Amino acid sequence: MSNLNNAELFYDLSYSKLEAVLATWNQPSFRAHQIWQGVYQKLWHTPEQFTMLPKTLREKLFSFFSFSSLTANRVVTSPDQETIKTLFILPDDYAIEAVLMKYEQRRTLCISTQAGCAMGCVFCATGQMGFKRHLSAGEIVEQVLYYARMLKLEDEKVTNIVLMGMGEPFHNYDATLKAIDLLNDANGFGLGARRFTISTVGLVPMIRKFADEERQINLAISLHATTNEERTSLLPINKKYSIEQVLEACRYYVTKTNRRITFEWALIAGKNDSEATAKHLAHLLHGMLCHVNVIPLNPTSQSIYQPSSKEQTRLFQQTLEKAGIPCTIRLRRGIEIQAGCGQLATRY
Ligand code: SAH
Ligand code: SF4
Numbered sequence: 001m002s003n004l005n006n007a008e009l010f011y012d013l014s015y016s017k018l019e020a021v022l023a024t025w026n027q028p029s030f031r032a033h034q035i036w037q038g039v040y041q042k043l044w045h046t047p048e049q050f051t052m053l054p055k056t057l058r059e060k061l062f063s064f065f066s067f068s069s070l071t072a073n074r075v076v077t078s079p080d081q082e083t084i085k086t087l088f089i090l091p092d093d094y095a096i097e098a099v100l101m102k103y104e105q106r107r108t109l110c111i112s113t114q115a116g117c118a119m120g121c122v123f124c125a126t127g128q129m130g131f132k133r134h135l136s137a138g139e140i141v142e143q144v145l146y147y148a149r150m151l152k153l154e155d156e157k158v159t160n161i162v163l164m165g166m167g168e169p170f171h172n173y174d175a176t177l178k179a180i181d182l183l184n185d186a187n188g189f190g191l192g193a194r195r196f197t198i199s200t201v202g203l204v205p206m207i208r209k210f211a212d213e214e215r216q217i218n219l220a221i222s223l224h225a226t227t228n229e230e231r232t233s234l235l236p237i238n239k240k241y242s243i244e245q246v247l248e249a250c251r252y253y254v255t256k257t258n259r260r261i262t263f264e265w266a267l268i269a270g271k272n273d274s275e276a277t278a279k280h281l282a283h284l285l286h287g288m289l290c291h292v293n294v295i296p297l298n299p300t301s302q303s304i305y306q307p308s309s310k311e312q313t314r315l316f317q318q319t320l321e322k323a324g325i326p327c328t329i330r331l332r333r334g335i336e337i338q339a340g341c342g343q344l345a346t347r348y
Contacts, residue, residue, distance in 0.1 A: 008065055070143065112143065117131060118130070164197070267308035
């Protein structure tokens with residue numbers, strides 16, 4: 001039986017909700033476990049795959065629930081085959097993106113939490129497109145299952161997930177955390193909490209809320225500037241939550257969780273890449289359990305900004321390290337396939 005267009009997405013269900021639904025269908029409770037394992041461990045998504053279910057139950061399951069809400073519209077692979085980006089179309093025709101990055105033993109997914117983004121960061125393709133809508137937990141989960149199925153064909157697994165695709169995860173807090181919980185479930189997909197990283201533009205109340213939950217999930221903060229004037233010119237949300245407030249919330253997070261926090265820094269030529277800025281940053285972060293990820297800016301058609309040179313990037317890193325702040329340079333792998341945040345969807 002084919003999916004009904006308005007059927008509820010299966011991946012929006014929690015396990016207990018599935019159990020409740022099956023109970024109303026007068027099914028024995030072991031069916032929930034079988035279906036859950038089929039979906040999240042065996043990665044099945046068509047009725048024919050669920051051979052252990054009676055045919056009537058299979059049909060009912062697939063008529064009540066949709067197992068596919070995303071249509072892969074374009075798949076772009078980098079020349080070295082190590083980065084695979086997919087443009088997905090949602091049922092209401094909005095576009096989102098997700099990227100698989102293969103690096104040594106790691107199979108890292110970068111997934112989206114919203115179609116578009118309301119934060120309007122000036123260097124970000126997604127920000128320039130504006131906010132379309134939140135994704136549901138199931139729509140976030142399905143991006144992962146799509147790639148997990150692809151990797152399974154090569155006997156490989158997703159090892160890490162970063163919520164750094166389109167959208168601001170903390171603007172869609174509940175769905176984001178629900179998606180992580182679904183993927184973390186040891187009876188299902190079973191990816192450890194420490195394998196996830198949430199990246200936020202710095203929504204202070206949500207950083208504090210997240211800290212209070214004392215989870216094992218990694219947190220990254222997009223800082224990009226050391227003064228409020230500079231940061232507001234790049235990240236308009238800084239008008240609402242200043243650098244001081246963001247860093248105070250970060251210190252609170254570290255105290256609460258004892259976890260190292262990451263600061264993201266997109267290096268923009270002549271804007272935030274000077275030695276003096278690096279020194280100022282080291283001063284601001286002094287004493288915090290943290291490290292800095294610098295990423296040369298990925299230029300977009302909408303913005304005038306350009307990436308820093310290799311030399312300037314090295315200098316920035318060395319200045320931070322000398323001042324005692326660990327700093328890694330992340331290469332923007334996949335630039336050649338528009339794997340920067342929101343770049344494919346903008347073209348769609
Ligand atoms: N909204 C969240 C997560 C998605 S953006 C956030 O802003 O943190 C993920 C990361 O990509 C952020 O650090 C963001 O600042 C960065 N980013 C966006 N556009 C970029 C670009 N053109 N070049 C380099 N980094 C970019
Ligand atoms: Fe949104 Fe993050 Fe892009 Fe800013 S950088 S517009 S918060 S996705």
